[in-house]
Amino acid sequence: MTTILLTGFEPFENEPINPSWEAVRRLDGLKLSSAYIVTRQLPCVFGAALVALDHALAAYQPALVIGVGQAGGRADLSIERVAINVNDARIADNNGQQPIDTPVVPGGPAAYFSTLPIKAMAHALRTSGIPASISQTAGTFVCNHVFYGLMHRLAGTNVRAGFIHIPYLPEQAARHPGQPSLALDTVVAGLELALRTAIATGKDLRETGGQLN
Amino acid sequence: MTTILLTGFEPFENEPINPSWEAVRRLDGLKLSSAYIVTRQLPCVFGAALVALDHALAAYQPALVIGVGQAGGRADLSIERVAINVNDARIADNNGQQPIDTPVVPGGPAAYFSTLPIKAMAHALRTSGIPASISQTAGTFVCNHVFYGLMHRLAGTNVRAGFIHIPYLPEQAARHPGQPSLALDTVVAGLELALRTAIATGKDLRETGGQLN
Amino acid sequence: MTTILLTGFEPFENEPINPSWEAVRRLDGLKLSSAYIVTRQLPCVFGAALVALDHALAAYQPALVIGVGQAGGRADLSIERVAINVNDARIADNNGQQPIDTPVVPGGPAAYFSTLPIKAMAHALRTSGIPASISQTAGTFVCNHVFYGLMHRLAGTNVRAGFIHIPYLPEQAARHPGQPSLALDTVVAGLELALRTAIATGKDLRETGGQLN
């Protein structure tokens, strides 16, 4: 039995909940073929989020890790392609820190690509009627920070890992006029299908997920 | 026992379904205090849609009517404020017609305002966690055509009526990258709450739902 | 020699300038075939804007009137199709007033259509390389207030009139990240061409400018 680690975040930016944690916790304990899902909530704090991640990695020794985060303004499950080695915070984190143009890991490489079959995952979701796309940027806030830190820790191992951004829940969008949302059930179903696809897929699908600019 | 008429549309523009009909049919037969919901699917065809509406109005003699239509690209339940007396079709309707700058009703007034308590309805939805807003335009396609035709037929009566635009369903958005969506359950709950609010509200709420431009 | 009246607005919502007045004043005194352009700045104040408009109409007895207003967030010259009889202010005007769901003209019709050849104007602009489109709503703030008030005053006369919304200038967009803009020269050229087209066009072009929703 192998272990899959899913992380979500605590709420930030005045939100009472964070849909990433609401979705991830619903998958806690689920068995997918020969794997078992464990979950961990991370603080929305530069540095402390990676400490919490380290504890989870040490405790669970997962074979697969997916970080999940809230992306207010996006309309679908955005499967991230790349994490970059920079913190540039437009707002303060939950501990009042607002780093600008600092590295996530001093001396680390400029970026890491997701080691998940991102095209197969996006394809499987869309085929099942769940809005999904490839994203070329995870931003420069705590989500990218965790995504980069995760990939750095796992570099050189055969543990596969990546990151998925999810929209607001409808009850959040009700307070942000005009912003898109997805129902929690849809997100949970999407994350489960993404995991199943990641487990089942060796070589990724060859299907465009690019952007002109 | 009074009757509430809800209309939805058949699919158009290459969609296999129309979320307005999928939502409306789920409310068929529901009792709300002393009222009873009846539903009717309208063709997405200029002229024929109003013929079908006339049959439904004659058959049911409703005390309240809400037309519902698909608004691909919108993120919430858009409660329409005003219907205008113009048909201007960017694409052909389901019968191949593409009227440009013709009146819905020759000689009719330029516009009709919804006679529903639109602010109270939007407020009730948002308070219940369902994304909703006031919209200042229902477009110039078959939805506005039906909305205008509906208000023209009911002008001078005490039958209250209006129109609500709804987003794509997630399975539609999965084929339209980046487009927002709402789950069918959310839309159905929103329409029911909108109806209950319309029934319960006499004088509308005084709360801004305006736009600068 | 006939007279054409162009109106622009004073700045509002913390802007140091209003591009509508910056553009309009540049056209003051211009002769277009047998017509002569006069201009007037209107206050961004419900009520007072229409008093100023009345003075200008009385003073100039124009044969053609176009109101111009700033539409932050829009990307092109938006030629408005319809003015509606409602004030619904999302923010306070320059006099601290914030009317909600009051009529522009008590007892007036629900709406007036522009009496300009809006399709021919949009077509001429685009053909000349100036971004332009038909807009189905002028909002519910002071721009729509002036547009409606203007059409009401001219109803039954043969004076043609309408309204055009314009984007931010680049220097405004520089303070509103991600917002579109047009250069003042482009807007001025566009307004002049729109006027020339309005003068030269009797029956409007038959070309779609509609929206699905």
Added chain:
Amino acid sequence: MTTILLTGFEPFENEPINPSWEAVRRLDGLKLSSAYIVTRQLPCVFGAALVALDHALAAYQPALVIGVGQAGGRADLSIERVAINVNDARIADNNGQQPIDTPVVPGGPAAYFSTLPIKAMAHALRTSGIPASISQTAGTFVCNHVFYGLMHRLAGTNVRAGFIHIPYLPEQAARHPGQPSLALDTVVAGLELALRTAIATGKDLRETGGQLN
């Protein structure tokens, strides 16, 4: 006298012109303090664009290089932060190639950061009234391909380099309803100011240019 190399692209995706080349060629031969601007048009072709870039680098031995490219849909001068080692073409390039998930440089690092003072440049532009922002992704088409290839060639040298995406010109936006644009004069002034700022700035400004997601 040092040399500054500016590159633009030939037109692609059915456009008759490419604003990047139209702007860049206007700056050809300009002297900025002790530097001299040379320009080169690159083909919108994977591989061939880098061959042309190599020729220009060899011919001019520039001390500073900025690639410029068209970004239809963006509203400002987008100063790119990072180039990633992937080609993923949503459409075919001008030679009919459509690579999917291939590296720009096999075995190259995952990404390179711009070595320009991107925050100081964006700040200078906005302060001068020219819309500008930091962008976290240059896409995965030929622009990113050139940006990555450029940074790879210059890695380990003291030649500074980066990439700037620019919007459509107004005449292009006139054919793409709703798309933002900037006038050629504004773009040319912005590029010149960006260059002057890059030359004058050693350590970059500490100002947020980040995104939450």
